[in-house]
Amino acid sequence: MRASALIAACLLASGVSAENYLGFNSGNTLPDRSAKFKKDFKAEFETAQNLENAPGKFNSVRLYTNIQAYSTDEPIEAFEAAIETKTKLLLGIWTSGTDSIENELSALKKAIKKYGKDFTDLVIGMSIGSEDLYRVSETGIKNKAGVGAGPQTLIKFINDYKKAIADTPLASVPIGHVDTWDAWTNSSNKAVIDALDWIGVDEYPYYENGKGNNIKNAGRLFDRAYAAVEAAAGGKPIWVTETGWPYTGPDWDEAVPSVENAQYYWQEVGCRKLFNKVPTFWYNLRDSNPDNEMKFAITKNLSTKPLFDLTCPTKFETPDYDPNESASATTPGATATGFTTVVSTATPTGSPASESGSNGSDSSAEENSGSMGKGLSMAAIGSLALVAGVFALF
Numbered sequence: 050m051r052a053s054a055l056i057a058a059c060l061l062a063s064g065v066s067a068e069n070y071l072g073f074n075s076g077n078t079l080p081d082r083s084a085k086f087k088k089d090f091k092a093e094f095e096t097a098q099n100l101e102n103a104p105g106k107f108n109s110v111r112l113y114t115n116i117q118a119y120s121t122d123e124p125i126e127a128f129e130a131a132i133e134t135k136t137k138l139l140l141g142i143w144t145s146g147t148d149s150i151e152n153e154l155s156a157l158k159k160a161i162k163k164y165g166k167d168f169t170d171l172v173i174g175m176s177i178g179s180e181d182l183y184r185v186s187e188t189g190i191k192n193k194a195g196v197g198a199g200p201q202t203l204i205k206f207i208n209d210y211k212k213a214i215a216d217t218p219l220a221s222v223p224i225g226h227v228d229t230w231d232a233w234t235n236s237s238n239k240a241v242i243d244a245l246d247w248i249g250v251d252e253y254p255y256y257e258n259g260k261g262n263n264i265k266n267a268g269r270l271f272d273r274a275y276a277a278v279e280a281a282a283g284g285k286p287i288w289v290t291e292t293g294w295p296y297t298g299p300d301w302d303e304a305v306p307s308v309e310n311a312q313y314y315w316q317e318v319g320c321r322k323l324f325n326k327v328p329t330f331w332y333n334l335r336d337s338n339p340d341n342e343m344k345f346a347i348t349k350n351l352s353t354k355p356l357f358d359l360t361c362p363t364k365f366e367t368p369d370y371d372p373n374e375s376a377s378a379t380t381p382g383a384t385a386t387g388f389t390t391v392v393s394t395a396t397p398t399g400s401p402a403s404e405s406g407s408n409g410s411d412s413s414a415e416e417n418s419g420s421m422g423k424g425l426s427m428a429a430i431g432s433l434a435l436v437a438g439v440f441a442l443f
């Protein structure tokens with residue numbers, strides 16, 4: 050039996066479905082920091098599913114928290130909107146700035162009770178935390194990315210979550226954690242990888258200053274970081290939980306935001322490498338972090354006609370990934386030790402948006418949550434080869 054077949058069989062046995070989900074990220078507040086309600090989520094999900102010339106159906110969404118904005122532990126109204134639009138849910142539990150995830154678990158249990166199978170059948174994954182390791186990394190601290198959480202804290206929360214959902218239909222839902230790609234390649238965080246079913250990667254070549262991060266090189270930077278995460282992931286599936294290129298905002302080293310560049314990135318990273326190949330949650334359908342000068346939305350006002358044509362080309366400019374290039378001189382700061390060094394000198398910051406609001410409750414860190422603030426994330430992806438093998442079989 051080929052290794053990929055074996056792994057696929059194990060994934061199926063453990064309830065993991067080998068589907069290449071397509072979706073966007075959705076925080077729990079609007080750009081004016083007011084809460085999103087069911088109608089707001091529903092409008093997003095309907096637009097996502099009806100985008101003109103989309104290379105597939107964007108009928109999944111990644112959330113950052115189970116908690117409705119500005120409530121203590123009420124289920125986020127995105128759940129009802131997802132049920133009404135049949136949108137698949139990659140759930141998130143916010144884990145920074147707190148020593149307990151009780152409110153997250155309480156909101157989740159209320160939702161299971163209230164909506165039953167209509168809700169639980171839509172849940173494709175659970176992420177315990179978002180960029181917490183990035184925020185406690187050297188780069189995150191330098192970028193003032195906000196309060197994070199270390200590996201031991203995350204492992205405790207993963208165990209708390211498992212205990213809490215053990216006798217619910219969510220027990221078979223695969224557990225991951227989302228972080229920037231260089232958090233995964235940091236060996237101090239290996240115990241988190243060991244505790245997970247899949248690895249969520251946020252990866253933004255745009256923010257990789259000092260590496261020739263012009264748009265024409267974005268695909269190569271993406272591939273390099275992805276390969277580095279793949280090497281660290283030990284065969285676990287990789288989900289690309291955030292990636293995108295801003296259409297407006299300030300330049301970042303050689304990276305220039307523009308609609309044209311956002312489209313080029315969509316083609317050279319999304320179409321070439323991700324869509325229908327790897328579970329992918331693009332950043333983003335609409336912007337929600339008022340503090341981030343870079344704007345990533347691919348639509349204005351949730352129009353189903355995007356800022357640029359989403360059609361995927363059949364030919365790409367990005368060269369095939371060359372594993373030997375990692376230690377080459379094309380990467381300032383790289384040394385003979387290669388990739389890992391490159392990776393660890395990255396400047397990832399978390400995600401560019403403030404994704405979950407909470408203002409005042411326990412999870413107030415959510416304000417910056419997904420957010421990663423002004424920074425960005427770069428991330429990496431996962432075992433493309435493995436995933437490809439799995440999909441070829443099923």
Ligand SMILES: *[C@@H]1O[C@H](CO)[C@@H](O)[C@H](O)[C@H]1NC(C)=O
Binds near residue numbers: 081082083119408409
């Ligand atoms: C956040 O909470 C503060 C204090 O409770 C309140 O004044 C403010 O309006 C809240 N922000 C939002 C967006 O609701």
Ligand SMILES: *[C@@H]1O[C@H](CO)[C@@H](O)[C@H](O)[C@H]1NC(C)=O
Binds near residue numbers: 182188
């Ligand atoms: C590696 O991870 C550890 C634990 O999360 C963190 O304390 C450390 O700062 C990280 N190293 C770098 C270079 O960021």
Ligand SMILES: *[C@@H]1O[C@H](CO)[C@@H](O)[C@H](O)[C@H]1NC(C)=O
Binds near residue numbers: 349350
């Ligand atoms: C989006 O909506 C806002 C508020 O209704 C409006 O001012 C703006 O012109 C709209 N933008 C576009 C591109 O339609």
Ligand SMILES: *[C@@H]1O[C@H](CO)[C@@H](O)[C@H](O)[C@H]1NC(C)=O
Binds near residue numbers: 371372
């Ligand atoms: C990478 O380098 C090794 C050792 O120098 C060589 O054997 C291998 O063929 C190279 N791979 C590629 C894809 O160039």
